Amino acid sequence: MPNTSLTRRLFIGGSLAIGVGAFVLIRKDKKKIDVSLFAKDTQVLLHTAYHLFPHSKQAPSAKDLHISSYLVFVLQDERILKEDRDYLLKGAFWFEESAFEMFDRSFLQLNKEEKEELLQDVATYKWGENFIYTTMTYIFEALVSAPVYGSNTDEIGWKWLSHNPGFPQPKTQKEISYDL
C-alpha cells in the first residue's frame, strides 16, 4: 500500500529553505511583522483552510465541516509527531510573512482576490506547495473522518461523496491508541 502520510523529507526540506528567508525578512523589518502570537498562526491556518475549501451550494465547505474543531484536534493529537504539528503552524507563520511581503497586511485582512493571489504565488515555491498540500490533507481528513473527531457533522462529508465508511465506527477518539 502506498505511504499516504506526510512526506517529511519534502516538507522539512521546503521548510528549512523558507526558514532562512524568513529570518532575513524579520531582521529587515521587525515592526511590520507580528510573529509573536501563536493564536494568530492558528487563525491564519484556519482562514487558509476556509479559502482552500470555500462555501459552495453543491458541497460542504471547510466551515461546514467544522474545520476549526478538527484543526484544534490535529494540533493536540499526540499521535502526530510534535515536529509535524509545529511545521503546520510554522507554514502558517511563513504564509503570514508572505502576506506582509506582498500586501503589507496580515493574511486575515486580505480580501478574497488578494488571498487567492497570495496562494497562487506561494504555490510556486516548494514550501508553499507543501503547506497548501498539508493543509488540504487535513481538510480531507475533516471531510471523511468519523464524526467523533469533531468534523464531518451529521456525516455531511460521507453523504456528499456517497462514501461507505465501514463498520463498526469509533465512539471515542482514543479507542485505537498505541499506548493502550
Add this chain to the structure above:
Amino acid sequence: MTYDVCIVGSGAGAGPIAYELSKAGYKVLVLEKGPWYKRENMLKDEIAVGRRSSFTPRLDEEQHVLEEYEDGQWVGTPTLESGWDFWNGSIVGGSSNLMSGYFHRLKPKDFKLKSSYENIENSNVVDWPISYEDLEPYYTKVESIVGVSGHAKKHTFLEPRSTKDFPYEPTGEHVISSWLDKACEKLNYESIPTPRAILSRDEKDRKGCEYAGYCGSYGCASGAKGSAREALLNKALKTGNCTILPHSFVKRLHSDEKSVTSIEYLDKEGKSHQVQAKRYVLAAQAIESSRLLLNSKNKHFKKGLANNSNQVGKNLVFSSGGVGQGAFYYEDFTSQEAEALKVVGPFVNRSLQDWYELEEGKKKGATIDFLFEHNNAVARATEAMSSGDLVWGDALRKKVLYNFEKRRVFTFEIFCDWTPHDDCFVSVDEKVKDKWGMPVAKVRIGAHPYDLSVGEAIKGYAEKVLEEMGARDVYSSISESPPQNLQAGGCRFGDDPRSSVLDKNCKAHELNNLYVTDGSFMPTGGSVPFTWTIYANSFRVADAMIKDLQGQT
C-alpha cells in the same frame, strides 16, 4: 518462575508455538513490544488506522535506518528523517492482524530454487533443507486451525494437496469476479479463486466475515480474519498455560557459550525484568529478530548471538514485484452493471499463476492478485491533488467528487521472488538508538535486477485482463522498493552452519535452546505472500520443539 518456552513477538511465527505448546501442557510466556488490542478495538477508524501510527511505534521513539544506493554508494537515512515508516503491526498478533489474508502455498519447486532454475549471477540462492512434502501437512493444518476459505480449483500450478478442498467455502464474491473470469477465459488465462485466511462462516469463538469493506491494513471486528491473536493466541490463553505481556520490549538475550540463559525486557514503565525459560523463541519479524541477535553480543558471541559464522541478518528477502490499476467508469456500463460495480464489501478473490514459471526449468515468474482500490477515503480524496497542477476551491472539489462519483478503481499486485544477494541485509546502527538506548536496525535494501526483469515480463498480462474487462487508464509499475510488510530471511535455515543460522528445525546451529520461527528462516520467499508458509513452518517447528522438550524431560 522458569517458563518452558519464552517467545519474543506474537505474530504468525509466534502464534502456532504458543498454541501448540500451551495445549501440550507447557508453560508459555509471550513478550510483545506493542499494545494488546482486542476485537472491540478493531474499528473502521481511518484516522487512527490510515493516518496515524496506531499499530506501530512513533518514529521519534523507534525507527530504522534504510540504506539505499545513491550516486555510486550506499547511503543510510534514518526513517524519522525520510518519513518512510518501515514498521508494520507491532501489536499482539503482529501484522497478521492487518493482512489481507491472501493465502498461497509455495510450490514444490520453491523449496529447491537453486537446483530447479538457471543460475542467477551475484545471488545467494540455495535450496531449502526441507521439501514441500515436509511442509504439506502443516499447510493443511493451517487451513483448519487458522481457517482458510477457498476452492482448490485445478490449474497448471496447483500444488499437491493431501485434502481435496478447503475446510471453509469461499467468502462472498463481488460481481466483478465473474467479469474477470470471463475476460481470462477469452484471453486463455486460468483465473483461480484466491484462498483467504478469512472465515466464511461462524466458528466457536469467531464470527464469519461481515463484509465491512475494510480488510487490508485494518483489524477485524468479527474475528473472521485469521490473525495469530484471534486464531491461536486467544485459544492458547484458554489453556491457562499461556501468558501474554504487552508493552514488553526485549532488550537483549543473555547466554553462555552453548545456551541462552535469560531474556532481559523492559516493561511499559521502563523497568527491567529477567525471564528464564527452557526454550527461547524469536518471532519478532525478520528484521527485528536479526537486530535482537546482533544487539545481544557477549564474550562468547562477540559479533552477536548465533552469529559466529557472520550469517545473522544476511540474505534478507522481501516480496518483489509491483502494482497496477485501471478504472471502471460507470458511464461505460449499463446502470444495473454500474450499481453492481459500486457495491462495497464482497471480495474479488481472484489470482493468476499462469506465469508462476516464466520459462520451464529456467526462470521463475509470479502470482498476480486482483482487488479493488482500498476504500480509505482520505487517500482517495488526496489522489485529486496528485494528478496535474495543485488546485484548490471548486476545481479541487470537482476532482475529488470525480474520483468518488464517476468510477471505481481496480488494482492488481504482482508477487515475484526477491533474489537473496549481498546487498540486502540487516545490521545495527550504533549511532542511531531507540528510546531504550538500543541501536536500531540498519537495513540495506538493494534489489536484484533479475527480479525487476521478472516483474516487467509479467505486468503486461495483468494489464491485458483489466483492458479486456473494460477498464480505462490502465497502467502498472514494477518497483525495486521493498514492501515492509513482506519481509523474510536474515536467519535462514540450512544444513551447513557456515552458510545458515538455523538448522532445519529452526534451532540455532550455535545455541541449543534458541529457535527462530518468524519468516527469518526462509532462504527464498516464493512468488507469493509469506504468511501461510510462516504459519505452517511454525506449526512444524512446534512439533519438533515438543519432541525436543520431551527428550529433555
